Amino acid sequence: MTLALGCIADDYTGASDLANTLTKAGLRTVQTIGVPADDLALPEVDAVVVSLKSRSIPAEEAVARSREAAAWLTARGAGHLLFKVCSTFDSTDAGNIGPVTDALREDAGEAIALVTPAFPETARTVYLGHLFVGAVPLAESPLKDHPLNPMRDSNLVRVLARQSRAGVGLIDLATVAKGGDAVSARLDALARDGKGAAIADAVLDRDLAVLGAAALTRKISTGASGLGLGLARALVAAGRVAPAAADTDLGGPIGGRAACLAGSCSQATLGQIARAEAAMPVRRLDPARLLAGEDEAGAALAWAMERIGDGPVLMASSAGPEDVAAVQARYGRDAAGHAIEAAMARIAEGLVTHGVRRLVVAGGETSGAVVDRLGLPAFRVGPEIAAGVPVLRTTDRDMWLALKSGNFGGPDFFADALTLMP
Numbered sequence: 001m002t003l004a005l006g007c008i009a010d011d012y013t014g015a016s017d018l019a020n021t022l023t024k025a026g027l028r029t030v031q032t033i034g035v036p037a038d039d040l041a042l043p044e045v046d047a048v049v050v051s052l053k054s055r056s057i058p059a060e061e062a063v064a065r066s067r068e069a070a071a072w073l074t075a076r077g078a079g080h081l082l083f084k085v086c087s088t089f090d091s092t093d094a095g096n097i098g099p100v101t102d103a104l105r106e107d108a109g110e111a112i113a114l115v116t117p118a119f120p121e122t123a124r125t126v127y128l129g130h131l132f133v134g135a136v137p138l139a140e141s142p143l144k145d146h147p148l149n150p151m152r153d154s155n156l157v158r159v160l161a162r163q164s165r166a167g168v169g170l171i172d173l174a175t176v177a178k179g180g181d182a183v184s185a186r187l188d189a190l191a192r193d194g195k196g197a198a199i200a201d202a203v204l205d206r207d208l209a210v211l212g213a214a215a216l217t218r219k220i221s222t223g224a225s226g227l228g229l230g231l232a233r234a235l236v237a238a239g240r241v242a243p244a245a246a247d248t249d250l251g252g253p254i255g256g257r258a259a260c261l262a263g264s265c266s267q268a269t270l271g272q273i274a275r276a277e278a279a280m281p282v283r284r285l286d287p288a289r290l291l292a293g294e295d296e297a298g299a300a301l302a303w304a305m306e307r308i309g310d311g312p313v314l315m316a317s318s319a320g321p322e323d324v325a326a327v328q329a330r331y332g333r334d335a336a337g338h339a340i341e342a343a344m345a346r347i348a349e350g351l352v353t354h355g356v357r358r359l360v361v362a363g364g365e366t367s368g369a370v371v372d373r374l375g376l377p378a379f380r381v382g383p384e385i386a387a388g389v390p391v392l393r394t395t396d397r398d399m400w401l402a403l404k405s406g407n408f409g410g411p412d413f414f415a416d417a418l419t420l421m422p
């Protein structure tokens with residue numbers, strides 16, 4: 001297998017978002033969970049997206065795992081590596097976007113890396129280094145209340161500089177508008193100035209095409225699915241990939257039991273859970289009981305088993321910012337997050353043991369915990385449920401999954417997803 005593009009995603013939902021974007025742009029793509037074992041049979045593809053669960057772990061560990069993934073991808077011929085981060089730049093000042101970008105860039109022998117989380121299809125745009133989520137700056141968006149990494153600064157040059165060893169510069173929209181050569185010249189100038197990364201503005205998909213072409217002249221870049229789109233278009237335009245139609249034959253219907261799990265506390269997910277109440281039974285997990293050591297996961301599973309023969313069910317730990325803050329104040333942010341993720345993973349395992357073969361999970365960390373517990377090695381990419389969320393089919397067994405990034409999907413996401421998972 002010779003890869004045109006190797007991708008390292010810092011969470012599993014983000015990886016499926018990127019795999020979806022690359023597939024739609026004509027790249028044959030597979031999503032693996034972690035660095036694939038040597039004996040894992042993979043189809044012939046143009047791009048591999050290695051999913052890591054590295055967004056919220058200590059920086060040294062994130063660097064080590066990302067390096068391992070980079071080595072695997074490079075050994076399979078990947079000419080360019082994209083480090084896929086969240087389109088809302090989810091990270092803390094001790095976070096990992098800077099350290100991983102620095103490490104991959106240095107290993108690749110590059111002086112500077114282009115960085116942009118812009119993804120206009122989902123209303124993430126960057127102007128003068130400031131990230132906008134829809135019509136508001138990042139720090140005024142619901143991301144300011146994220147349970148793990150509250151985003152309180154919209155200026156990404158500043159955010160990335162706080163996490164990076166090398167300095168961070170800006171490629172502004174006026175430069176992007178002049179085209180790929182102007183972007184490359186600006187990267188060179190910033191590198192001469194000692195910068196190791198440059199936040200690039202992008203407001204429209206055409207800006208991403210320019211950035212993708214410029215990024216492709218170097219060995220690594222960092223960004224969200226929008227930059228993936230730009231890189232895919234540049235690879236096709238350069239004749240390095242012959243565009244393929246999406247993989248329509250994923251193996252036929254599976255049928256059987258279906259369930260949804262939500263651990264995301266994003267505004268979008270909270271609205272989707274409320275809407276799902278009209279379509280299926282919904283059980284809210286009680287984080288306080290769970291964190292007090294009571295068998296809340298077992299109780300939720302028993303609840304599900306009484307109903308699942310009649311149709312899909314949804315179980316959610318999700319809560320609004322005030323409730324999340326109260327739980328975190330009492331039990332600690334990481335301890336609360338990990339305990340709830342572990343409960344979700346246990347419920348997922350129980351569901352699959354009892355015949356669930358169609359599973360929808362909301363939230364990146366939550367999806368990571370669930371997929372790890374189920375031991376799924378890789379996914380092929382099916383139809384798109386909503387921007388950034390495809391249907392996935394496991395490569396080693398008959399199972400449909402959808403891993404939804406917290407902020408993605410329309411109001412009826414859970415029902416929409418199950419409709420596309422026959």
Ligand SMILES: Nc1ncnc2c1ncn2[C@@H]1O[C@H](COP(=O)(O)OP(=O)(O)OP(=O)(O)O)[C@@H](O)[C@H]1O
Binds near residue numbers: 337
């Ligand atoms: N009621 C709750 N109180 C405190 N923490 C919670 C609660 N419910 C879920 N959590 C934790 O909040 C975190 C949510 O992160 P997760 O990545 O799953 O969702 P997200 O950030 O919205 O999704 P994405 O990363 O895809 O945007 C998890 O660690 C989860 O365990």
Ligand SMILES: O=C(O)[C@@H](O)C(=O)CO
Binds near residue numbers: 011014015018388406
């Ligand atoms: O880029 C995004 O917003 C998503 O793919 C994601 O990474 C959310 O976890």
